Amino acid sequence: MGVMPTFTGSRWTRRCLSVSRNLYYEDELLEEKFNGFMLKRLVSYAADYKGDYIKVILLLVGSSFLSLVPAAINMKIINEILPQDGIVPKGALSLSVFFLSMWIVLSLGGVIADYISSKVSITLGNKIICNLREDLFRKLMELSFDYYDSRPTGKILIRITNYTDEVANFFINDMTRVVDSIFIMIITIVCICFVEIRMAAMAVLVSIPLGLLMWVIARALHKCMRVERNKQSNRTAFVAEDINGLEVIKAFNREALNDEIFSELSDKFHKAFMHSTRYRELFFPLSHAGVRILCTVAMYLTALFIITNHIGAELSLGVLVIITTYMQRFSYAMYVVCQRLQSITNVTSNVERIFEVLDTENEIAEKMDAKELVVTEGALKFEDVTFSYISGIPVLQNINLQVEPGQMVALVGPTGAGKTTIVSLISRFYDIDSGKILIDGTDIRDVTLDSLRNSVGVMMQDTFLFRGEIIENIRFSKPEATDEECIEAAKKVFAHDFIMKKPSGYHTVISSQGTELSGGERQLLSFARLILKDPDIIILDEATSNIDTETEKLIQKMFSTVLKGKTSFVIAHRLSTIKNADRILYVDDNGILEDGSHEELMQKKGLYYGLVQKG
Template sequence: MARNKFDVDEELEEGFNASHLKRIFVYIKPYQKPIYITLFVILLANIAQMAGPYLTKIVIDQTIPNQDYTELFWIAVIFILSVVVTGLCMRYRIFSITVIGQDILKDMRTAIFSHLQKLPFSYFDSRPHGKILIRVVNYINMLSDLLSNGLINLISDILSVIVTLGFMFAIDPTLTLYSLALVPVLFLIVMIIKTAQRKAYQVLSNKTSNMNAYIHESIAGIKVTQSFAREEKNFEIFSDVSDAYRESWMKAVKIQFLLWPGVQNIAVMTTCLIYYVGIRGLGVDVSTGTLIAFVGYVGNFWNPVINIGNFYNALITATTYLERIFETLDVEPDIKDLPQAKIMQPIKGNVDFNQVYFRYEKGKDILKGTDFHVEAGESIALVGPTGAGKTTVINLLSRFYDVNDGEILIDGENIRDVTLHSLRSQMGVMLQDTFIFSGTIIENIRYGKLDATEEEVIQAAKIVRAHDFIKDLKDGYHTEVKERGSTLSAGQRQLISFARTLLANPRILILDEATSSIDTKTEVLLQEGLEKLLEGRTSFIIAHRISTIKNSSRIFYIDNGQVQEAGNHDELMAQKGYYYQLYQAQFDLLQAL
């Protein structure tokens, strides 16, 4: 799969549809009870707020002309109570909505992060990690206002419109119809703007993703940048990426801001229309109090309509991010448990590759009928030219990928018929790319066995000869290391990673260039510790140093997708075949040095 880059826009594989909005309610459903309580409080606030204009009408048309001071007093008390009730309800609404919204966002963020843990290597190989990161952080955060305020506020505003219309129709139905005369104009404006706005925010989403990807890549490669004095060139590239983001943002907000003034102008024109109709008496006969009350209700009607318009704006914007989020959630893991998968019982370590075929790309087989049997407890070294399929063998055994044809058995059990967790939890894998997490050294070593005691950690470190340098650090095993272990040498990182793998006490041990960053002296000490550890375990070792694999039970020379030679070091040297040539080439190189 071709890798998407920071300067390539991501195309949506599937456009937006209404089901995306429906999927939001999957995350809202667990919070139905607090939402219903909040909506009841909002309805109570709306009713209390609507009392103001109606009380004003009574005072102007009835109380003041009749000089009824007792009635005026009680109306004032009712008015003050309505203001207090409205204030208390709004305070509860703000707090409740914020809590519910953030809980929903947390659930969505958890869902996408959990899903990412299950996706295959090919997904992460096909796009910059910055474009993946932005989905978990930025895009979810972009939905914050929509979910924290938007949805419940939308319902609140709809209730407000309904309650307001109820009061308006109760006072004067004809004047109410005049108040709604310009609503069709609003819908026309919305229909014109929505398509252009969504497209503009799709472009903005792409440019945001591109910029995030380039920043992430630049930070990850900062040492290389400074080593080759590329700062100025990288700044030029960043400027171009940043300019593209700025231009797309300006275009998107220009379109977005067209709606608000449109709704605002319609609201003002409606107020003017009410004054004109009320004063001229065009089909209506209203008192001064009624006219003033209606103007207040028109404001109460159009304010939530404006809010609904703003919500629609936010919704159109949010759909762009929802498309990206659900696109990620819809990516099916290539490697997953079959419906009938069972728990793999404790394994002995017999491994069989039966006529295994595998390809990363269509029409280009890496393994071509690979066939071999390994007895439990054997240590198998895999050697051969670059790209021959050595790493592919261990990736298939670990089920990071599935075979295209053939089968892989452990103790006679097809690894596709068991759960991934029960398989991988009994295997120790140390890949060529060593990764150290931020935290203490002891936490890094415990990564594969969280319940390990400190004594067990120290014992594993001693076996791989990591203990000697760890104990000399400032805080020993509790020394804090930075992300990727940047404060440690490459060899130290590999020793810690090796201890982490060994601590898991695997029945099958896989080492892919595990000693590539360890100096020769340390490697000799490491081999001494490994001899004891490898007893009784099945192990697969990939290494370019012949010294690392000479003592293996058997050596497989892999080339052209098959095992070309198999045997121990002495047997293969006697054959004077591929392995003999490889050994001689390394020996001659060492002699030349």
């Protein structure tokens, strides 16, 4: 054997990179951008916790008010206790003790109010995000295969993890600070207005243009964040798929090439991130400059009042001190709000993508008056069924098929002919373009999905096992099943013996997808899971593809008992497993071309006969 050539830098590599760009560099376009309605929906998640929200708001108002009272006490101390013209006011000592006690009590009250509001808001934020995550997960579970077929797993996963985490961080850490700062700004301006309206007017005049400038920057940042989120999503999608396909990557020596693709995706994300950072970096200096300007204006007006002898005549020294203090508090509060604008911008870009999933129309929707499916016999009928994965390109066209109750129907034919598609339509994993699929005379679109899928048991070509104990994987199809029922199901499919050879028997923990099991063992466990469900209609898609010859013989015997009296569909490339089927359908791109028992089709010497001769 020769050494496998490497293709780094070659036309082949560039072609592979080009294909990967098509797969992973495609940005997702948002159908709807962030708007007031999305904000209202986000806030609506707090509707179930109105009492907690009112508590938080009252605590924030109280905390904001209490944090400003000590400045008023300082004013009283300056005006009523400090010596005036060298004379100490009468009762200065008792007043000092009184004001000091008030100052301490109010400061402690503010600290306690801050602590309680922070604790309540963190709890409230976690509750809201839990509800949002549950809605998002529930929606993902409801969406049809069409949604998952059209996008990589990583782009879906990042929405329910990273994006919701950032929204949670805003609710828990940033929201209370923004609300608290807004209250402080309002209260301080109102207080200053009562004392010196010119100072309040100056604060507002400086704040408005700064706020508008920050808003413009935030809007620009939001556009950049959309691009950044796309690049982050593309990179995550590539990593998620690489991890799932690691065995194939190593088998084909693709590590270096995939590393190059990942580097390009990371570079694109880095460029988008740095472009966003240019706007993020403007928040701190501009908000800091705004605080400095306000403080400078306050000091300038204070000096002006002193020079023009307003002190004593119009303003006392204590009043001037409280105005200056409140101006500083107003400035800092405005600084906090401006700083948190970038957090708000991050949240809005994440919310866009979260609500995009929540607003995705489910292709497989139940009718409002959908009824429960009750399978009495198990008759199944396809009437002029046409289906396409891509609009305008039919995979199945005008399919007509009548299956009698209790029949075992096998589907054979070339790969890609539509066999798996036919059986997938029975469980309504996809909706047909036209025609009808009837179970006991009832259109499957007229019944609830729960009742339909409880009545139809499917074992797909690609078996999937979950991380956990073997017995829990079997019990997956029927959560209320006892251990005895699970063991009995395993015995029926001849999985019991190999399970008992495992270190802990049925309680042996297997990894995700059961990688430590052989292909045949995984299929037997999937078979046991299906048998435990005891559905009325059974679909087996390549159920014996990874089973050895001896086990295959046992499975064929099992067919005669487990499938007895049940309508069943079997797709198999091993023709020996379907010879005893009641009917065998030969399917190719042109539809169902042959229909009959094994003996009947062999006598015709047609397509099925040729398939058997080749096998």
